[in-house]
Amino acid sequence: MESWISQLRKGVLELAVLSLVRDHEAYGYQIVEKLRSLPGLESTESTVYPLLARLARDGSLDVRTEPSPAGPPRRYFRLTGTGRRRLEEMARCWQSLHGSLAELLKGVL
């Protein structure tokens, strides 16, 4: 069961990250902390940072650095045009999946 939950969470993590930076840019640690506060989406840096790096590489996210009072510059991520299209597509897919599963799960809980 644990493995299934972990796989499901990983599967939707990309959608969650793209949604997080949809309207406002955010830096890595901020994204990790935000996800940590969302029940069911709790993720740690070893999952989130590789995903951010991959999304930046494939052009879904843009990276901007800004000096930080804490130490090394913060790396802010924001959605690009490609990322926005990807997010919309994923959101549509999720809505469809969610609707179908909601129908199937009627009466289970």
Added chain:
Amino acid sequence: MSTARPLSPECSDLINRRLDDIDRVLLLAELPRAERSEIVQLVESQIYEMLAVIPDAPEPVDVAAVLQKLDPPQAYAPPEYRARVETAHSSLRSTPTPAGPTISAFSILAAMIGGMSLLLVASAFVYVMLMVFANDGDMQVIWVLLGGSLAFALLASGFGAAGLQAIRRSSEKLTGVSLAAIGLSSLALSILNAVLLLAILYIELLALLLLGVLAYLVLNAGVIFGVWRLAKSWGQHAAITPPNPAMGRPQPVFA
């Protein structure tokens, strides 16, 4: 501009080691360089963010506590690479930690034999003092003591030179420059002390004897210090000249 508090070298070292470990795991997982660099920079930034909430300048124990809260480096490996990373990690753990530099055996021998040489010459001094005060004594004893001192000093100088040579060629694996210096200086000291002692003995003046003891102490300390300085600078010169330029420290990829 960053207003971050500067970290002590120990703290920076702890952080850099963790970042290097993560980078190695990502390298084993065959991630492209740009992605590895991105991930490592994000982790580094998070570590500093977590340290920033500590009111005082972070100590190594604070850094260790922050690192403890983070995922271990192996967690960065994608599932399909976990086995490979675990194998590499366990082989790294089973590799014995390289020991620090060891003291050259030649240097140890040089110091021991040089010490004996100095002890014999000091004994000769004591015997001469007793001779002068008691107005009695056997001159043969002095010759034996001085001869022994000279013989030991010759051996010690040879071992001292061999020790320094071995240290220089060892690429920082061997140490013991100070010990080698004691051995090296013992020959000069033995000869100088013998000359001084014989001069005192033949002049036979108490005031000169006391002056001679003082000169003995100053001379010995001066020669040992001088040879030690010379040997040290010689050893340092050897240390800053790596035997192979390709063996330099690896540069961090996140710089």
